[in-house]
Amino acid sequence: MLFDEWEPVYEAILDDFGYERAADERARDRLAALVGDADPPGVDDVRLSGSVAICGAGPTLSDELDVARRADSVIAASTAADVCLDAGIGVDCMVTDLDKNPDTARALSESGIPVAAHAHGDNVPELERYVPTFVLDSVLPTTQAAPAPPVSNPGGFTDGDRAAFLADACGADRLVFPGWSFDDPSVSAEKARKLRWAERLLHWLEERRGERFDVLDGRRDRIDRPWGAE
Numbered sequence: 001m002l003f004d005e006w007e008p009v010y011e012a013i014l015d016d017f018g019y020e021r022a023a024d025e026r027a028r029d030r031l032a033a034l035v036g037d038a039d040p041p042g043v044d045d046v047r048l049s050g051s052v053a054i055c056g057a058g059p060t061l062s063d064e065l066d067v068a069r070r071a072d073s074v075i076a077a078s079t080a081a082d083v084c085l086d087a088g089i090g091v092d093c094m095v096t097d098l099d100k101n102p103d104t105a106r107a108l109s110e111s112g113i114p115v116a117a118h119a120h121g122d123n124v125p126e127l128e129r130y131v132p133t134f135v136l137d138s139v140l141p142t143t144q145a146a147p148a149p150p151v152s153n154p155g156g157f158t159d160g161d162r163a164a165f166l167a168d169a170c171g172a173d174r175l176v177f178p179g180w181s182f183d184d185p186s187v188s189a190e191k192a193r194k195l196r197w198a199e200r201l202l203h204w205l206e207e208r209r210g211e212r213f214d215v216l217d218g219r220r221d222r223i224d225r226p227w228g229a230e
């Protein structure tokens with residue numbers, strides 16, 4: 001994903017949530033400093049092929065774990081990693097903004113599993129607290145602002161859709177989506193708005209890939225594109 005392609009989408013997200021681009025950029029630069037002299041993996045260092053399960057943390061995940069079991073690789077978003085690991089399913093990559101389960105991210109990094117740690121304007125304290133405790137050679141630093149090596153921006157907003165964009169950038173042939181509930185009534189209003197963005201972004205991604213994600217079946221007609229056509 002070129003930043004030029006991502007930028008209009010990013011601007012629409014900034015507008016919708018009232019986030020500040022400069023705050024995202026400061027967070028990105030802080031994360032770059034925290035990974036410091038380590039040799040963190042970039043997107044090109046993670047190669048995936050075949051089917052990749054993008055595990056979301058919706059309440060349906062435990063009933064849909066067979067989808068992850070059958071996939072060639074598993075990327076887990078945030079707390080979906082715990083559900084997979086507790087069920088004995090190996091996680092090949094975790095995507096997180098560190099707001100929920102940093103111990104899991106640390107443990108995965110200690111096992112050499114890439115942890116895509118995301119910097120944004122509202123998680124600098126979490127970055128500062130947790131990133132230095134990880135094995136930095138396994139931390140793949142990401143931003144939603146312009147990339148600034150070693151911090152990359154494969155695209156995406158919530159941990160789950162960011163995982164899908166990362167899988168795309170890493171060469172995945174087919175994406176499957178256990179644990180996704182866009183209409184989950186148990187989430188907060190803010191989370192529901194984030195999930196709406198996740199849905200828009202997955203729809204955009206499936207079109208870019210020329211694929212149809214089954215998780216969007218029956219929903220496409222109602223998905224808008226607030227950043228305009230294309």
Ligand SMILES: Nc1ncnc2c1ncn2[C@@H]1O[C@H](COP(=O)(O)OP(=O)(O)OP(=O)(O)O)[C@@H](O)[C@H]1O
Pocket residue numbers: 055056057058059077078079080097098099100157158159160161179180181182184187191194195198
């Ligand atoms: N019903 C759902 N509730 C929560 N997450 C969901 C749901 N359906 C899909 N997801 C995806 O699972 C990801 C992980 O969710 P979780 O609640 O563990 O993380 P989070 O750290 O709060 O995520 P984020 O910071 O991206 O909102 C979300 O980012 C989202 O993309």
Ligand SMILES: Nc1nc2c(c(=O)[nH]1)N=C(CO)CN2
Pocket residue numbers: 019020024097120121122144157158159194
């Ligand atoms: N600035 C900012 N960026 C984000 C935020 C957030 O709360 N603030 N939350 C995200 C996923 O939950 C992703 N990006």
